[in-house]
Amino acid sequence: MDEPLKIALRKQGIFTTTLQELYNWGRKNSLWPLNFGLACCAIEMIATTMARYDMARFGAEVFRPSPRQADLMIVAGTVTKKMAPQVIRLYNQMPEPKYVISMGACAISGGPFKQGYNVLKGIDRYIPVDIYIPGCPPRPEALIDALMALQKKIDEQHLTGADRPRHLNLDTPSEFPVPQFGAHDLEPSQNPEIWHPPLVHISLAGKDESGNN
Amino acid sequence: MNLETIKSEIEASVSGCRLEIIPNASPSEQHSLLVDAARAVAVARFLRDAAHLRFDFCSNVTGVDWPSKEISEKIKVKKILDGVEQEVEETRKTQSLGYLEAVYHLYSVEKKHGPFVLRLRTEDRENRAHLPSLTPVWRSAEFQEREIFDLFGIHFDGHPDLRRILMWDEFEDHPMRRDYVEPNDYEYEPTAHDEVLQKAKQHQNGVGC
Numbered sequence: 001m002d003e004p005l006k007i008a009l010r011k012q013g014i015f016t017t018t019l020q021e022l023y024n025w026g027r028k029n030s031l032w033p034l035n036f037g038l039a040c041c042a043i044e045m046i047a048t049t050m051a052r053y054d055m056a057r058f059g060a061e062v063f064r065p066s067p068r069q070a071d072l073m074i075v076a077g078t079v080t081k082k083m084a085p086q087v088i089r090l091y092n093q094m095p096e097p098k099y100v101i102s103m104g105a106c107a108i109s110g111g112p113f114k115q116g117y118n119v120l121k122g123i124d125r126y127i128p129v130d131i132y133i134p135g136c137p138p139r140p141e142a143l144i145d146a147l148m149a150l151q152k153k154i155d156e157q158h159l160t161g162a163d164r165p166r167h168l169n170l171d172t173p174s175e176f177p178v179p180q181f182g183a184h185d186l187e188p189s190q191n192p193e194i195w196h197p198p199l200v201h202i203s204l205a206g207k208d209e210s211g212n213n
Numbered sequence: 214m215n216l217e218t219i220k221s222e223i224e225a226s227v228s229g230c231r232l233e234i235i236p237n238a239s240p241s242e243q244h245s246l247l248v249d250a251a252r253a254v255a256v257a258r259f260l261r262d263a264a265h266l267r268f269d270f271c272s273n274v275t276g277v278d279w280p281s282k283e284i285s286e287k288i289k290v291k292k293i294l295d296g297v298e299q300e301v302e303e304t305r306k307t308q309s310l311g312y313l314e315a316v317y318h319l320y321s322v323e324k325k326h327g328p329f330v331l332r333l334r335t336e337d338r339e340n341r342a343h344l345p346s347l348t349p350v351w352r353s354a355e356f357q358e359r360e361i362f363d364l365f366g367i368h369f370d371g372h373p374d375l376r377r378i379l380m381w382d383e384f385e386d387h388p389m390r391r392d393y394v395e396p397n398d399y400e401y402e403p404t405a406h407d408e409v410l411q412k413a414k415q416h417q418n419g420v421g422c
Contacts, residue, residue: 082381109401115409117388117395118380181381185396197400 020159027071027097028059028154031147034070034090035063039077041104041137048140058147067093072150074143075129078106078113079120081186085178091127092175096167099154101146102129105136112136125190127176214326216244219266226263227255235332245316245330250344253333254371257350260319260329268319268329271351274358276365278390280338281311311338313367317347317354335367338390346372364389 006016037045049055049063064070067090079087091100102123105111110121123129130153133146157165166172176194179186220232223246230252235245248256260268285306292301313335320327335342346369348355358369359378366387369375377384386393399405402413 082379117393121398121401181383183383183385185398189396189398190400198403 023159024155024157028151031058031060031072031099031150032062032064032070033060033072033074034067034094035065036090037076038079038083038087039104039106041076041107044137044140045074045076045103045143048143053140053144055144055147058144058151060147067091068095070094071097072099072101074101074103075107075123076103076137078111079123080118081120082118082181084120084123084126084186085181087123088126088176088178092178096174097165098167098174099130099150100127101131101133101143101150103133103143103146104138105134108132108134120186122195125195126179127191128194214329216246219260219329220246222263223256223259226259227252230256232256243328243330245332247332247334250333250335253345254347254350257317257331257347260331261350265324267321267323268327270320270322270327271317271347271353272320272328273316273318274347274354274361275316276361276367276389277314277316278338278365279312279314280391281309283307284309310336312336313338313342313365315344315358315361315367315369317351319351338366342366343368343370345370346375348372363387366390 001016009016037043047053049061055061060072071094073091073094075087091098100123102108106113106119107123110116110119113119114121120126131146131150133142135142138146159168166174176191179188181187216234220234223232224230231249233247235247237243237245260266283306285304287302287304289300290303291298293299294301315333317331317333318327319329319331333344335344344367346354346358348358348369349371355373356378358372359374359376361367362369362372362375363377363379364387376382380388388395397412397416399409399413399416402409405413
């Protein structure tokens, strides 16, 4: 059914929809985040849920203390290497469909602690991330923007076909290996199945694309 | 509160104790007292219990790493050159043994004075990196001695619960030591410069793995 016909029918009091629209509409408006924070970004996350910014407007106010009841993991803060296995274990315990927002510079790349020996250089080394929010910390508006971007992403998902989301495809994994504590670093130091270092021309570092300073 | 006076008082009351004042040339002039490890607990008890000192609060414990370094000294050696005995100057290079230090900052809440800086020094950085724990004297040293054990690798004998506190138990290195080699994860450096650029280049060439 095309869009103009739908609108014309709606004017006559007839509401038409598809199972896919209904399913995506229901899911995108009841994203329940997992109730945990790792550092200062979590304070902004708390502020986002409070009266001034009020994330409840988007159906995401029910922070669940159990991963079994949560749909959305907001990785809010610095993930230390000592904490990383627990974060990944929590992600594995969440039922599908599940989504990850990587909130702030630390969760994206290690942020200001990137050169440290004890900080994981981005949670996307071990679990797939849907939305990245830059900032140190990001303002509540940025988190709401990320939530709306995620809602848009969910709304555009097809329930059938080759591009259907992970939770409808039995061949794709919903759990990811938890790294072990090694003698010098986490082992393995990343999951090569889901993370590949972005290609950066190291010779161009500090220069523009033509090679000038 | 004079460091010289306290030093002579400790020497008078704790027998067989070797003390040394380590001067601090900076504007703070926070000179410290090096105590030999064997008598450290007795010295600590004296500092805490002596009626006019009463250092009842250990506010901070930290570690210092002094790696071994090359000392070159010029010495005059007698040599026979062309049949004639001559004095020749030669440089001799020796490797000094490195050591680790634990530094305690003490205050007195009762007498309202401080800080008093106490230093303990290990014999070397490897097998004999042992010091007596001062946790039985000041309870507040417990976590900070664990932190030094974790990050510097000093073993505190007599500590009630000596485990790693920041890194995981399986970790083997001591990150705050100067010869610590951090894990090589420089795959992705979007704005690399200086030292990080070198490491990222090494990683891309497959050298540093």
